[in-house]
Amino acid sequence: MPPSLRLCFIDETRNTCYSSRSKSNMAKNSHIEWTNHTFNPWWGCHKVSPACDNCYAELWAKRVGQTLWGQRAPRRFFGDTHWREPLKWNEEARAERIRSRVFCASMADVFERRADLNQERVRLWNLIDQTPNLDWLLLTKRPQHVLSMTPWGEDWPQNVWIGTSIENQKLAELRLPYLLSVPAVVRFLSCEPLLGPLDLRSWFNRSSYNPIDWVIAGGESGPQSRPMHPDWVIGLLHQCQRAKVPFHFKQWGHWAPADRRKVSGQETLLAVEDEHPVKMIAVGKKLAGRMLKGTTWDNFPQPPVSNGEGQLHNLPV
Numbered sequence: 001m002p003p004s005l006r007l008c009f010i011d012e013t014r015n016t017c018y019s020s021r022s023k024s025n026m027a028k029n030s031h032i033e034w035t036n037h038t039f040n041p042w043w044g045c046h047k048v049s050p051a052c053d054n055c056y057a058e059l060w061a062k063r064v065g066q067t068l069w070g071q072r073a074p075r076r077f078f079g080d081t082h083w084r085e086p087l088k089w090n091e092e093a094r095a096e097r098i099r100s101r102v103f104c105a106s107m108a109d110v111f112e113r114r115a116d117l118n119q120e121r122v123r124l125w126n127l128i129d130q131t132p133n134l135d136w137l138l139l140t141k142r143p144q145h146v147l148s149m150t151p152w153g154e155d156w157p158q159n160v161w162i163g164t165s166i167e168n169q170k171l172a173e174l175r176l177p178y179l180l181s182v183p184a185v186v187r188f189l190s191c192e193p194l195l196g197p198l199d200l201r202s203w204f205n206r207s208s209y210n211p212i213d214w215v216i217a218g219g220e221s222g223p224q225s226r227p228m229h230p231d232w233v234i235g236l237l238h239q240c241q242r243a244k245v246p247f248h249f250k251q252w253g254h255w256a257p258a259d260r261r262k263v264s265g266q267e268t269l270l271a272v273e274d275e276h277p278v279k280m281i282a283v284g285k286k287l288a289g290r291m292l293k294g295t296t297w298d299n300f301p302q303p304p305v306s307n308g309e310g311q312l313h314n315l316p317v
Helices: 003-009 056-063 080-096 115-129 143-149 169-179 230-243
Strands: 037-039 100-104 134-140 160-165 186-191 214-218 247-251 255-257 266-270 278-282
Touching (some): 037 080, 080 100, 080 115, 080 134, 143 160, 143 169, 160 169, 160 214, 214 230, 230 247
Parallel strands (some): 037 100, 100 134, 134 160
Antiparallel strands (some): 255 278, 266 278
16 A cells, blocks of 8 residues: 555644634635635644645645644644634524535644644534534544544534545545444535546445435646546546435636637646546636536535525525
8 A cells, every 4th residue: 555545544643733813714605615614623734645745725824824734743723713703603594594514624634633633623512512503514534533533422413514535546445434434414525636536336325334425526726736537527427426416516626628628728638547538728726617517516415404494505405
């Protein structure tokens, strides 16, 4: 097994912490297509798999002068003002009789094993309990830690969704058994950046595991990004359609199929084993867009939680 895959299941060590109480890091009305808000209980992480190679969160932290990535690096924590924001979102959702999704965390991994994060994790679990009108989307690359780090046992709150990142088949085989053992109301996959073909057919509705309830897919963004072969994402779409699992296509990322973009840019011939070669062009996330097979794919699961009769999320369902 390559070293980058072995790292997926190491025990992270205890490290020093860094505290910044003066500024909050919030994202109400997030620009991420599949959520309403983002919330980060802290900033910082360390890399565990190929999807981490061009980590946007690390680049953003460096851009604002923070060095927070690595096992020995500190983490950045936040004060009470930051932690009160989801309480406001919860009240807004209650008043409007809607549900809102909160992505946690875009600048960290809630299930990173470090002793200096334990207190912040407990604070997060308490915050989730205090915000029943928000659906918390906890996304991790460390699903092996989920059951041991959460306090809910077999009785998970109805407003917690659990997801894991899967960029290739090897990571699918490693991470899915852990994810699908979690008794959450929704289990979802973030196949972004999608770095190779995925065959999930044997994982849909396995009798020995909980089901996959939602699949998000997308290409990598940023100037160092790796192109996504169109066949990979189209194949994933077709698998979800056959299994009747909601599919959300987030973006092509930095690279798009050259035959679909009438703009100039750096071109590369993406030729991988068992896939036909395809010409990709580097145009940036905005120009590349998120059209797949002539349309957008914005499907979401519909968990059995509502604020009242007929009230659903304030995103398309």
